[in-house]
Amino acid sequence: MSSPLRIWSNVQCPDLLHKLLEERVAPHQLAFSSKKEASVLVAAGSDPALNEADIAFGQPDPDSVLKSPKLKWVHLTSAGYTRYDNEAFRSGAKKRGLIVTNSSSVFAEPCAQHVLAMMMAIARQLPQSMKNQLTDHGWPYFPCRSGSVLLNGQSALIVGYGAIGARLAELLAPFQMKITGIRRTIRGDEKAPMKTFAEVDALLPAADHVINILPAAEGTANFFNADRFARLKPTAIFYNIGRGDTVDQHVLRDALLAKKLHAAYLDVTTPEPLPPDHPLWTTPNCYITPHTAGGHSNEMERLVHHFLSNLSRYNQNENLQDRIM
Amino acid sequence: MSSPLRIWSNVQCPDLLHKLLEERVAPHQLAFSSKKEASVLVAAGSDPALNEADIAFGQPDPDSVLKSPKLKWVHLTSAGYTRYDNEAFRSGAKKRGLIVTNSSSVFAEPCAQHVLAMMMAIARQLPQSMKNQLTDHGWPYFPCRSGSVLLNGQSALIVGYGAIGARLAELLAPFQMKITGIRRTIRGDEKAPMKTFAEVDALLPAADHVINILPAAEGTANFFNADRFARLKPTAIFYNIGRGDTVDQHVLRDALLAKKLHAAYLDVTTPEPLPPDHPLWTTPNCYITPHTAGGHSNEMERLVHHFLSNLSRYNQNENLQDRIM
Numbered sequence: 001m002s003s004p005l006r007i008w009s010n011v012q013c014p015d016l017l018h019k020l021l022e023e024r025v026a027p028h029q030l031a032f033s034s035k036k037e038a039s040v041l042v043a044a045g046s047d048p049a050l051n052e053a054d055i056a057f058g059q060p061d062p063d064s065v066l067k068s069p070k071l072k073w074v075h076l077t078s079a080g081y082t083r084y085d086n087e088a089f090r091s092g093a094k095k096r097g098l099i100v101t102n103s104s105s106v107f108a109e110p111c112a113q114h115v116l117a118m119m120m121a122i123a124r125q126l127p128q129s130m131k132n133q134l135t136d137h138g139w140p141y142f143p144c145r146s147g148s149v150l151l152n153g154q155s156a157l158i159v160g161y162g163a164i165g166a167r168l169a170e171l172l173a174p175f176q177m178k179i180t181g182i183r184r185t186i187r188g189d190e191k192a193p194m195k196t197f198a199e200v201d202a203l204l205p206a207a208d209h210v211i212n213i214l215p216a217a218e219g220t221a222n223f224f225n226a227d228r229f230a231r232l233k234p235t236a237i238f239y240n241i242g243r244g245d246t247v248d249q250h251v252l253r254d255a256l257l258a259k260k261l262h263a264a265y266l267d268v269t270t271p272e273p274l275p276p277d278h279p280l281w282t283t284p285n286c287y288i289t290p291h292t293a294g295g296h297s298n299e300m301e302r303l304v305h306h307f308l309s310n311l312s313r314y315n316q317n318e319n320l321q322d323r324i325m
Numbered sequence: 326m327s328s329p330l331r332i333w334s335n336v337q338c339p340d341l342l343h344k345l346l347e348e349r350v351a352p353h354q355l356a357f358s359s360k361k362e363a364s365v366l367v368a369a370g371s372d373p374a375l376n377e378a379d380i381a382f383g384q385p386d387p388d389s390v391l392k393s394p395k396l397k398w399v400h401l402t403s404a405g406y407t408r409y410d411n412e413a414f415r416s417g418a419k420k421r422g423l424i425v426t427n428s429s430s431v432f433a434e435p436c437a438q439h440v441l442a443m444m445m446a447i448a449r450q451l452p453q454s455m456k457n458q459l460t461d462h463g464w465p466y467f468p469c470r471s472g473s474v475l476l477n478g479q480s481a482l483i484v485g486y487g488a489i490g491a492r493l494a495e496l497l498a499p500f501q502m503k504i505t506g507i508r509r510t511i512r513g514d515e516k517a518p519m520k521t522f523a524e525v526d527a528l529l530p531a532a533d534h535v536i537n538i539l540p541a542a543e544g545t546a547n548f549f550n551a552d553r554f555a556r557l558k559p560t561a562i563f564y565n566i567g568r569g570d571t572v573d574q575h576v577l578r579d580a581l582l583a584k585k586l587h588a589a590y591l592d593v594t595t596p597e598p599l600p601p602d603h604p605l606w607t608t609p610n611c612y613i614t615p616h617t618a619g620g621h622s623n624e625m626e627r628l629v630h631h632f633l634s635n636l637s638r639y640n641q642n643e644n645l646q647d648r649i650m
Contacts, residue, residue: 148622
């Protein structure tokens with residue numbers, strides 16, 4: 001056990017959770033930032049209080065992190081970390097031996113469940129039934145039945161396979177699908193057959209489901225471009241729960257309009273929020289959820305417990321979970 | 326191998342499948358009924374051709390079945406068999422040693438996937454996102470995220486546990502839910518803890534998900550009545566893929582309006598089709614699919630293969646799959 005440390009946080013949580021956090025970090029001290037508007041989507045301003053901290057939990061301002069004299073470990077409350085994912089921050093962190101962890105374990109579960117929900121909804125024609133219920137109250141028995149598709153034996157390509165992809169592979173296991181994961185560095189302990197990005201183009205034509213979980217990072221902008229959409233078969237379904245700018249949305253829309261793609265389910269778009277007059281809202285077979293894949297009712301509770309679990313490892317000098325730097 | 330038999334069928338299928346069926350039943354002979362309008366929902370009229378048949382595959386008229394002099398085996402193309410599930414038919418069948426099988430194995434897969442789709446859709450707030458997309462194109466990020474619920478650890482009560490319930494339990498296995506099945510006769514080889522109907526009332530108050538798969542049969546009419554709905558907790562979700570008349574829809578609607586029930590997802594209703602002006606269409610948190618749970622694009626193909634597989638067992642004097650009488 002190390003000596004008492006000072007933990008800075010700009011996490012916004014209910015009083016009960018705040019109290020639990022304070023109790024559980026003891027003997028370390030918790031200092032909540034007075035500037036609490038930050039999130040993975042909204043950048044925090046600089047906070048002088050970071051200068052006193054040994055550990056930061058939340059979404060600290062990257063510049064303030066690098067300038068703070070004592071910080072040893074930053075634990076982010078998000079899975080995405082675009083704000084920190086640049087050469088300046090990485091090299092600054094490396095130079096001073098700063099550990100950075102994120103909360104990808106917390107979001108893997110809801111994100112994987114969200115993708116499964118999207119897959120099942122399209123397979124079972126729920127959007128068609130939902131539209132019918134909101135409009136003409138018909139009884140589209142025959143089209144909805146014959147349009148429903150069993151997932152069994154279909155192929156799914158998970159592009160950007162990580163914690164979410166691994167969990168999704170577990171959720172899909174009972175369907176006996178042909179799942180292939182694509183990731184930069186194959187570790188060998190993955191739960192599905194893995195390929196590298198060099199092989200993705202060759203795999204796209206056979207995929208029934210293309211699940212994009214790419215983050216906003218170097219080399220991922222417009223990853224799904226005209227060439228790659230052209231490789232998909234017309235019965236394929238495309239899902240995006242990564243980041244909006246990894247997809248050329250104009251090409252996606254054209255593919256749907258031309259029926260060169262069966263359907264798309266997007267949880268992320270460019271921009272966000274998607275403006276009310278954006279054509280994707282009314283593109284046939286394009287379904288949109290407002291960046292909700294990671295959300296869950298007990299999100300903050302699970303984030304706090306994830307941090308506490310990592311703090312316990314930190315106290316014991318063990319390897320931290322979800323280390324990204 | 327028995328000597329060549331005559332197989333009557335009123336199955337409606339594409340020419341290719343018709344041809345495959347004729348080829349595969351050889352040396353038995355296939356005689357397609359000229360009266361093909363029948364389905365599980367539409368009764369067939371009497372057909373004198375049944376008098377020549379040893380085996381019937383499809384939806385034969387129950388009276389004609391009992392009067393036919395040679396019939397040894399009836400294989401139904403549905404999972405439901407209300408039309409045959411009465412004392413007159415059962416005793417008539419028993420008296421003459423008639424075997425009756427149904428196609429529950431074929432429909433277990435799509436039905437289980439349909440329930441999972443409903444569960445995931447509500448858990449991930451897909452109806453809310455869908456409604457938003459069809460109406461105001463907003464970006465309900467916060468309510469949809471905080472309203473989303475992880476299935477992990479929740480409890481599910483499967484009432485009328487059979488082939489569908491067993492498959493659903495398999496699909497839900499990765500979520501580590503607390504699943505309990507309710508069935509008339511517990512066999513001991515079920516994939517979930519089982520209870521009998523005598524215990525259902527005591528189990529209802531703890532259930533997060535109540536999944537009704539009860540058929541229309543003696544004792545199931547209005548099974549979910551005012552007393553049973555009153556036992557559910559206000560956060561519970563009720564699903565019906567059994568038959569509409571097993572549920573008191575007035576009570577269900579009142580429970581939803583009074584927020585004594587969180588949501589309902591109905592694939593079956595009374596009547597069907599549900600008239601456009603029926604109040605369930607516009608009841609808050611009530612979602613309706615038009616009896617599509619069993620549907621799938623390759624339904625007829627799977628029905629034909631299921632029959633052929635049973636015919637092969639029949640040829641070898643083996644026990645038939647999905648035997649109901």
